[in-house]
Amino acid sequence: xxxxxxxxxxxxxxxxxxxxxxxxxxxxxxxxxxxxxxxxxxxxxxxxxxxxxxxxxxxxxxxxxxxxxxxxxxxxxxxxxxxxxxxxxxxxxxxxxxxxxxxxxxxxxxxxxxxxxxxxxxxxxxxxxxxxxxxxxxxxxxxxxxxxxxxxxxxxxxxxxxxxxxxxxxxxxxxxxxxxxxxxxxxxxxxxxxxxxxxxxxxxxxxxxxxxxxxxxxxxxxxxxxxxxxxxxxxxxxxxxxxxxxxxxxxxxxxxxxxxxxxxxxxxxxxxxxxxxxxxxxxxxxxxxxxxxxxxxxxxxxxxxxxxxxxxxxxxxxxxxxxxxxxxxxxxxxxxxxxxxxxxxxx
Amino acid sequence: xxxxxxxxxxxxxxxxxxxxxxxxxxxxxxxxxxxxxxxxxxxxxxxxxxxxxxxxxxxxxxxxxxxxxxxxxxxxxxxxxxxxxxxxxxxxxxxxxxxxxxxxxxxxxxxxxxxxxxxxxxxxxxxxxxxxxxxxxxxxxxxxxxxxxxxxxxxxxxxxxxxxxxxxxxxxxxxxxxxxxxxxxxxxxxxxxxxxxxxxxxxxxxxxxxxxxxxxxxxxxxxxxxxxxxxxxxxxxxxxxxxxxxxxxxxxxxxxxxxxxxxxxxxxxxxxxxxxxxxxxxxxxxxxxxxxxxxxxxxxxxxxxxxxxxxxxxxxxxxxxxxxxxxxxxxxxxxxxxxxxxxxxxx
DNA sequence: GCAAAAATTTAAAACGTTTGCAATTTCAAA
DNA sequence: TTTGAAATTGCAAACGTTTTAAATTTTTGC
Numbered sequence: 001x002x003x004x005x006x007x008x009x010x011x012x013x014x015x016x017x018x019x020x021x022x023x024x025x026x027x028x029x030x031x032x033x034x035x036x037x038x039x040x041x042x043x044x045x046x047x048x049x050x051x052x053x054x055x056x057x058x059x060x061x062x063x064x065x066x067x068x069x070x071x072x073x074x075x076x077x078x079x080x081x082x083x084x085x086x087x088x089x090x091x092x093x094x095x096x097x098x099x100x101x102x103x104x105x106x107x108x109x110x111x112x113x114x115x116x117x118x119x120x121x122x123x124x125x126x127x128x129x130x131x132x133x134x135x136x137x138x139x140x141x142x143x144x145x146x147x148x149x150x151x152x153x154x155x156x157x158x159x160x161x162x163x164x165x166x167x168x169x170x171x172x173x174x175x176x177x178x179x180x181x182x183x184x185x186x187x188x189x190x191x192x193x194x195x196x197x198x199x200x201x202x203x204x205x206x207x208x209x210x211x212x213x214x215x216x217x218x219x220x221x222x223x224x225x226x227x228x229x230x231x232x233x234x235x236x237x238x239x240x241x242x243x244x245x246x247x248x249x250x251x252x253x254x255x256x257x258x259x260x261x262x263x264x265x266x267x268x269x270x271x272x273x274x275x276x277x278x279x280x281x282x283x284x285x286x287x288x289x290x291x292x293x294x295x296x297x298x299x300x301x302x303x304x305x306x307x308x309x310x311x312x313x314x315x316x317x318x319x320x321x322x323x324x325x326x327x328x329x330x331x332x333x334x335x336x337x338x339x340x341x342x343x344x345x346x347x
Numbered sequence: 348x349x350x351x352x353x354x355x356x357x358x359x360x361x362x363x364x365x366x367x368x369x370x371x372x373x374x375x376x377x378x379x380x381x382x383x384x385x386x387x388x389x390x391x392x393x394x395x396x397x398x399x400x401x402x403x404x405x406x407x408x409x410x411x412x413x414x415x416x417x418x419x420x421x422x423x424x425x426x427x428x429x430x431x432x433x434x435x436x437x438x439x440x441x442x443x444x445x446x447x448x449x450x451x452x453x454x455x456x457x458x459x460x461x462x463x464x465x466x467x468x469x470x471x472x473x474x475x476x477x478x479x480x481x482x483x484x485x486x487x488x489x490x491x492x493x494x495x496x497x498x499x500x501x502x503x504x505x506x507x508x509x510x511x512x513x514x515x516x517x518x519x520x521x522x523x524x525x526x527x528x529x530x531x532x533x534x535x536x537x538x539x540x541x542x543x544x545x546x547x548x549x550x551x552x553x554x555x556x557x558x559x560x561x562x563x564x565x566x567x568x569x570x571x572x573x574x575x576x577x578x579x580x581x582x583x584x585x586x587x588x589x590x591x592x593x594x595x596x597x598x599x600x601x602x603x604x605x606x607x608x609x610x611x612x613x614x615x616x617x618x619x620x621x622x623x624x625x626x627x628x629x630x631x632x633x634x635x636x637x638x639x640x641x642x643x644x645x646x647x648x649x650x651x652x653x654x655x656x657x658x659x660x661x662x663x664x665x666x667x668x669x670x671x672x673x674x675x676x677x678x679x680x681x682x683x684x685x686x687x688x689x690x691x692x693x694x
Numbered sequence: 695g696c697a698a699a700a701a702t703t704t705a706a707a708a709c710g711t712t713t714g715c716a717a718t719t720t721c722a723a724a
Numbered sequence: 725t726t727t728g729a730a731a732t733t734g735c736a737a738a739c740g741t742t743t744t745a746a747a748t749t750t751t752t753g754c
Binding site: 006048049050051052053054055057058063065070072073079080081082083084086087090091093094095099100101102103104105106116117120121122123260285286287289290291292 | 353395396397398399400401402404405410412417419420426427428429430431433434437438440441442446447448449450451452453463464467468469470607632633634636637638639
Binding site: 006007008009019020023024027051052054055056057058059060 | 709710711712713
């Protein structure tokens with residue numbers, strides 16, 4: 001049972017050396033005699049010495065932490081996004097000896113206030129910002145403060161330089177359209193949300209661009225919109241879209257949660273997927289594999305993205321690159337059974 | 348645009364006061380004149396002063412952080428457990444001004460080493476330990492070190508005193524058995540894992556106890572076991588159980604992931620659920636609602652448990668109670684369509 | 695108007711580490 | 725041996741906060 005030595009002072013006393021020497025020896029400085037370095041390392045290992053983070057942070061100005069601000073979501077956290085994201089970040093960070101701080105936003109506080117607190121308290125050397133909205137005060141604050149950060153997602157404003165990693169939703173939605181068009185579909189539906197998140201625009205624009213590329217005037221697009229967390233309104237909007245004989249033959253949903261609602265409501269309305277209706281989602285949540293008949297969707301590999309984000313952020317922190325670092329990740333199509341040829345019976 | 352004041356020293360200089368006074372004023376000490384306290388608070392608000400965490404931690408010995416060690420899971424993080432757990436912890440912590448540190452375990456390191464590092468570096472005031480195994484060196488270490496912690500789950504050894512919160516899986520499995528017995532089932536199957544996690548024993552024992560309580564010698568129980576992350580072996584084990592005419596009429600799975608496999612394999616084997624086979628899971632993952640015909644399962648409300656764990660841990664940290672704090676949470680049955688009366692045609 | 699008590703403020707040490715600079719030791723050459 | 729340079733080690737300050745103990749100012753009672 002080793003003596004419990006916690007501090008450098010005690011370790012130094014045990015070895016008959018000064019604090020300075022021990023500190024330098026552990027840091028591997030060449031100026032310390034090799035024999036001494038080895039002796040110190042051995043003693044440190046034996047007593048299980050771990051440097052105090054607070055003291056080290058205070059003097060070095062680096063905490064070794066990366067922050068993530070976590071807004072409290074609605075009561076039903078429907079998918080595994082957060083778990084995958086956090087796992088990916090952790091994997092990316094730990095490879096460089098960094099760790100993650102999760103700062104939850106209290107009910108009555110603004111997310112920006114929590115972000116400010118994380119930054120100003122010096123708890124973290126950099127932060128990850130998710131769920132980018134059209135006008136994002138967090139990014140504005142961080143840039144003004146010139147604090148290292150990486151955004152998961154993009155602003156629409158391209159004049160604003162910053163580090164980001166994003167999923168190429170525009171490309172995915174274009175790919176979905178092309179595939180469905182080639183299957184004969186001409187009447188499309190888009191199920192989307194009303195919140196001002198930028199990924200909504202990007203995906204929607206990708207779809208519009210793909211439609212424009214075809215230059216086929218017979219292509220039609222209906223849009224159903226509902227608030228992100230209002231399940232009732234969403235169901236209503238979807239039903240309105242599926243009602244009547246002049247309904248779309250193919251529906252693209254902004255993300256799987258919406259697509260699953262489409263599948264449910266289609267079944268309830270007596271429509272068979274994909275015979276009467278093709279449905280395509282985005283995210284590849286676990287349930288999409290189990291919901292009959294199996295949802296065709298896109299996988300954005302959140303975990304991998306998060307790992308990349310961690311890498312980017314650590315680079316930003318260490319090297320302060322002049323030009324912003326950016327990555328656009330192309331999602332992969334997961335082809336299941338919810339899409340097929342357009343029904344013949346209707347135009 | 349306020350002058351950027353970051354330190355207490357600068358703030359004090361601005362106000363013409365000593366550091367001591369400003370520090371005390373911000374802490375709300377009565378000994379500082381009310382007028383001064385207000386003046387300081389106002390100035391601090393104006394310049395957006397946030398105390399430096401490292402300095403505060405160093406002198407006070409309290410970091411305001413709670414640690415969670417995160418082992419890297421297999422590539423398919425199947426459910427939303429981690430996201431819910433982390434969200435719940437965050438909610439519980441932030442109510443008391445604490446935050447969460449996520450320490451990921453690198454590939455080549457042991458979880459215990461990371462835990463030790465978190466504890467010895469003084470990064471956290473307490474830790475949450477999950478996935479308790481039969482012989483758990485982490486709990487042994489923490490107790491030896493007398494470091495505040497709360498376990499999510501229990502040891503089998505009742506002589507070991509510690510703070511825990513657990514889901515009453517034993518009760519749930521008893522409830523599942525009783526319900527199925529009353530529906531006429533006599534031949535049961537249990538699908539379980541081979542890892543030495545204690546929840547496996549607890550649930551299994553709960554089932555055994557319920558069977559014993561009936562005292563009906565005609566009750567039979569088949570057990571299929573496979574490693575947690577070996578999908579192939581699991582499918583094989585399940586198929587072996589479902590093979591032949593002398594198969595169970597009701598299968599209880601240790602958790603939903605296994606139950607979903609049972610549903611899939613049953614369908615593949617031409618069995619109709621619940622006509623030919625009843626299936627009950629545990630966890631209520633999202634997919635269980637979508638997998639036909641809808642999996643009957645138990646909801647352990649992870650998020651709520653995590654919130655409670657945070658509360659417990661903060662109490663342990665603040666008050667160091669003499670007797671261990673414990674909570675047993677009873678999961679609720681989520682009755683869907685995967686269970687029904689035992690088939691008549693067979694004994 | 696003065697002494698004592700009460701109210702308010704402050705100087706200085708401490709937390710455990712890193713680091714600039716100075717001091718000491720070692721060693722080879724003379 | 726002595727000397728100077730090279731190698732090695734150590735002193736002390738600094739990081740930003742909290743806190744003990746002491747100093748200062750204000751108030752009160754007579």
